[in-house]
Amino acid sequence: MIRPEDLGEGLLTWLVEQRWFRAKARGATTVGTRGATALGHGLQHTMIEVDSDLYQLPLGARRDIPDHLTPAVITRLGDESVYDATQDTELMAHLLTLLADGATVDGLSFRTEPGVTLERDLRARPIGVEQSNTSIVYGARYILKLYRQPDPGPNRDVELHRALRSAGTPHIAAPLGVISEGDLVLGFLQEFLPNAVEGWATATASVRDLLAEGDLHADEVGGDFAGEAHRLGAAVADVHAALATETGTSAASPDEVDAEVDAMHARLDAALSEVPELAARERLLRSAFDAVRELREPLTVQQVHGDLHLGQVLRSNEGWVLIDFEGEPAAPLERRRAPRSPLRDVAAMLRSFDYAAFHLLGGEDTDRQLMARAEEWSDRNRAAFSAGYAEVAGDPTEQDTLLRALELDKAVYEVRYEHHNRPDWLPIPLAAIQRWSMP
Numbered sequence: 210m211i212r213p214e215d216l217g218e219g220l221l222t223w224l225v226e227q228r229w230f231r232a233k234a235r236g237a238t239t240v241g242t243r244g245a246t247a248l249g250h251g252l253q254h255t256m257i258e259v260d261s262d263l264y265q266l267p268l269g270a271r272r273d274i275p276d277h278l279t280p281a282v283i284t285r286l287g288d289e290s291v292y293d294a295t296q297d298t299e300l301m302a303h304l305l306t307l308l309a310d311g312a313t314v315d316g317l318s319f320r321t322e323p324g325v326t327l328e329r330d331l332r333a334r335p336i337g338v339e340q341s342n343t344s345i346v347y348g349a350r351y352i353l354k355l356y357r358q359p360d361p362g363p364n365r366d367v368e369l370h371r372a373l374r375s376a377g378t379p380h381i382a383a384p385l386g387v388i389s390e391g392d393l394v395l396g397f398l399q400e401f402l403p404n405a406v407e408g409w410a411t412a413t414a415s416v417r418d419l420l421a422e423g424d425l426h427a428d429e430v431g432g433d434f435a436g437e438a439h440r441l442g443a444a445v446a447d448v449h450a451a452l453a454t455e456t457g458t459s460a461a462s463p464d465e466v467d468a469e470v471d472a473m474h475a476r477l478d479a480a481l482s483e484v485p486e487l488a489a490r491e492r493l494l495r496s497a498f499d500a501v502r503e504l505r506e507p508l509t510v511q512q513v514h515g516d517l518h519l520g521q522v523l524r525s526n527e528g529w530v531l532i533d534f535e536g537e538p539a540a541p542l543e544r545r546r547a548p549r550s551p552l553r554d555v556a557a558m559l560r561s562f563d564y565a566a567f568h569l570l571g572g573e574d575t576d577r578q579l580m581a582r583a584e585e586w587s588d589r590n591r592a593a594f595s596a597g598y599a600e601v602a603g604d605p606t607e608q609d610t611l612l613r614a615l616e617l618d619k620a621v622y623e624v625r626y627e628h629h630n631r632p633d634w635l636p637i638p639l640a641a642i643q644r645w646s647m648p
């Protein structure tokens with residue numbers, strides 16, 4: 210068995226470089242083993258505790274490392290290189306076999322969903338996209354997501370996919386199997402959509418088309434996205450309706466509404482302390498949040514996606530599919546599981562249209578004509594999305610006070626997110642907040 214403690218500084222240095230390692234600012238100082246299971250074929254499943262956080266780290270070790278595995282090497286131990294096994298196609302193929310067998314190895318169980326029989330011997334490949342976890346694709350049939358920092362208890366991604374599957378919505382990738390250890394869900398196998406394209410890629414291609422055509426309007430260029438935006442709105446509304454049927458809805462009490470508004474103010478406080486440029490808009494933001502306290506209609510809450518944006522929707526041959534129901538990254542488990550207004554997802558997607566429209570333009574001295582075009586694209590697609598949503602689950606624009614507060618709250622969240630992760634993109638949410646404040 211490989212003991213992570215024996216990998217020393219090499220492991221600590223490697224960990225902080227991984228996209229999925231969450232405590233980057235704090236760094237990694239100590240590593241301990243919380244579980245190690247030999248799964249056969251040289252694959253070792255390992256749970257490590259880095260300082261006080263639990264991570265999943267499948268490991269492999271070889272004397273001679275083939276070229277394609279060199280980037281996965283963590284460090285050397287004796288005469289072997291120890292590496293991240295998620296990048297080893299042979300070892301990952303073995304995981305599919307364990308799932309197909311319904312195996313149990315020590316405490317780890319590999320189970321398919323009821324009625325699912327898996328195809329075996331499919332070629333495994335790491336998906337190789339930027340993501341918070343690590344996913345492996347099998348043939349063109351399945352995708353397995355290994356949660357890098359699994360939460361104890363029911364896994365929201367799995368539970369909500371199961372609920373949506375049972376409601377029969379076509380707007381998800383079917384759940385096919387789960388790898389777990391006790392109450393920790395470690396892996397989730399789903400149908401892979403081979404020809405699907407991320408919403409962000411198609412939307413931003415459309416924006417590029419428009420910006421390249423200085424004289425044409427958004428509805429005149431070849432890559433107009435409004436039809437897709439409309440269908441996406443309807444798909445999100447269908448998912449909300451299905452979640453409401455399967456997991457219920459309730460009316461938030463006045464105290465709960467107050468708590469929600471207090472949380473918006475608290476997020477703003479945190480953002481203000483890090484990004485002083487926001488101070489000029491503080492009054493506008495606080496009054497938009499407080500307006501929610503005065504709403505007359507009861508606030509309906511239910512399970513929602515929780516982290517919706519154009520990178521979380523795929524356009525498949527059959528239509529739009531929503532993925533990744535884990536909820537807002539980095540939010541505490543309780544907050545991710547709590548029922549929320551479905552307008553949170555709507556607001557988040559509206560923000561995403563704004564991002565897609567403006568992400569190419571950057572700072573303040575941008576060409577006015579291009580800014581006007583981007584705004585036109587954003588308005589057109591936001592309206593189309595809302596209209597598509599309205600056809601299935603009620604018009605979100607009729608709740609404009611709530612929608613405005615939720616969009617601004619999301620923009621404040623994005624200010625912090627960009628400040629920490631992509632400072633070059635900070636002007637996008639800042640400029641959006643600035644535009645709102647204009648008459």
Ligand SMILES: Nc1ncnc2c1ncn2[C@@H]1O[C@H](COP(=O)(O)OP(=O)(O)O)[C@@H](O)[C@H]1O
Pocket residue numbers: 336338339340341342343344352354382399400401402403405407520521523532533535
């Ligand atoms: N069912 C699927 N079919 C095809 N591609 C998928 C599927 N699910 C996810 N993907 C691809 O994998 C990427 C990461 O998936 P996601 O569930 O968002 O992982 P993470 O939680 O790590 O961000 C997505 O952006 C998408 O490109």
Ligand SMILES: O=P(O)(O)O[C@H]1O[C@H](CO)[C@@H](O[C@H]2O[C@H](CO)[C@@H](O)[C@H](O)[C@H]2O)[C@H](O)[C@H]1O
Pocket residue numbers: 341409516518519520537538557560561562564565623626
């Ligand atoms: O995809 P994640 O679940 O990790 O979500 C986080 O990262 C997103 C960026 O990858 C971030 O989304 C923001 O940028 C998107 C463009 O890259 C844009 O479409 C979104 O509207 C915007 O919020 C998301 O906020 C964050 O939680």
